[in-house]
Amino acid sequence: MKMDSQPLDGGITLIRLDGRLDIEGAEALDQPFTYATSTHPARIAVDLSAVSFLASIGIRTLLGAARGQAARGGKLVMFGAQPMIQRVLKTAGVDQLLTLCDDLEAARRSLQD
């Protein structure tokens, strides 16, 4: 699991996840992703397009990030999830709790609302 982040214009931070969000991926993300998403209020767009697998432990990671940001008054949205990833999120019932956008443009609009 790889993660990188870059500032976009409009005060938005883009975080790109690449790999499998399984137990190993979740452990690898634990420190950097939690730090990047939960320490200060921000507007964050998480790019899931390169995430090839998602298990419940990965959902926990994503939920944790979204919850952390919400608690700080910021906002975290996700976009670009592959169909099976979307299906997992839907099946888990967390698609209503997370903001899932189709692409970066939709994510930007959602963050600027």
Next chain:
Amino acid sequence: MHSAHARRSLRLINDSGAISAASAWLRTLGDAFDLGSELVFRLDLCVSELVANIVSYAFDDEAPHTIALDLILEPQSVKLVVADDGREFDPLALPEPVTPATLEEASVGGLGVHLVRQFAEQVSYERASGRNQLTLAWARPGRSSPAGTRAPVRRGIDRRRRTPATFPLRRADGSTVNADARSGAERRALGFISRLELFRDVPYALIEGLVAHCAQRDYPDEYLVLAPGMQNDHVALVLNGRLRVYLEDPAEAGSTGHTVIGTGECAGELSIVDGEPASAWVVAEAGTRLLLIDAHSFFSELLPLPQVARNLMRLMAARMRQANHQVVEQVRSSMVLERLQSELRTAREIQSGMLPMRSPMFAEHPEIECEASIQQAREIGGDFFDAFFIDEHRLFVAIGDVCGKGMPAALLMMRTVTTLRAEAARKQGQKGHMERVMERINRKLALNNERMLFASLFIGLLDTRDGLLRYANAGHPRPVLVRRSQTPTLLKVPQNPIAGIDPTVDYSLAEARLERGDLLLLYTDGVTEALNAQGALFGETRMLATLSGVGGGAATAIETLRDAMRLFCGNQPQSDDVTLLALRFVGPA
């Protein structure tokens, strides 16, 4: 690669590395078998969630446990079987998770199981013999088939355990079953079926439907389930009790051993295959309950399962090997037997060779006629006799019978004869010589006599100058004394016990004087105890009567007695050695 049938297994230890290992294994197989990215994702997700659950929750102890994963590929389906020996956990019994309303309330507890139930097309759970076994199934994507032509996929979960069977059920033979008469316990008892050799590796879900409509039958004690010639049209699984299998009629006396088919084993699967009638007797023991699978169901529903077919071949191969092994063992033991018999023949020759078998025995001693005869029974026995001059005038004679037959008796007989010769030749003529011979033999036999072998023995020393016979007797039949023109009588002997029992016995001597022409006949109990076809003994009386009026010499006496015995016994086989030693005192010239 797209093998129609395949099975791959992975066994993992319940540590945290198991989750990644299971996932990597399935992805590799998914690629290898061309299962398509979506199905691989589903398999991956399910196995990750299930193994994670098992690792986290299934075990209360710290000991390592095995998690068994089996991927079963069939032309139309892909099955993943996950089994563990942890605490009972039926994921199908878990309630659907409530979707949290807000991010704050959201927790992911129970989410894994929920995902599994949703991402597998069919799920069934089985708890058997302390193991959880979860079987997940999917329709198998067709190879390079255009999208949309795949067989319709049934979505959602098939809760086998919760859906009662719908009656009437139709059996393979066309008959119907209107109700499930089994109790809950009976149904649970069927769980062990997956442990039967025939059903090894077969997920219970696959055979549950079949065994549910097979007959179960209780058998009374000693009920004859099968006998040779009976047509067998069922495979019988022993649910309770056990069956005994005899190759020979168990009702006949002396029937040899049997083998046992115990609980969990099956019988009849071979005669179903070749359609031949049963070749053995199968007897039920008390409390035996069998599940009977009819031949049609067996062929049309069970045999098509590749695991069953393979297990059946394995069973047959095992029986073939066993039969081969038995044949080899039989050949080997018959060779051993042949060698033993040849050794016994040699032993008998050696034994006979020890005895003085000349006739006449002492041509150089015209003052005495001595003749002997020994007829050995079919089995090697323990009769012996001996006669030799210990000096110029004195003849030592002995006759005896080591009790028992076979090699131990023969060996003891040889030892006795050797001892006898050595002792008779020692310190001859001194006072107490004969007593000492008897006592030494007795002591030798009595000491180190773990096998409790005894010998009856008569010894005598005849002075051929004056006919004085001094003799001792250890439990041997009394010799016959035939005095000229008198009725034959049994010689009076001291009452001393058979040799080999008590090493401290003092043997006493007796004396008799033979007149010229008197005949002394020594014999073993093979003479008096010879049987005729009616079971009557030849006996002392008949022996004495036969010998009365025997005018001729020693050889004639023996011949006359043997003729009489032959006449009496007819074709009755001789059961014991028959030994005769005749002495006729001619007297010095």
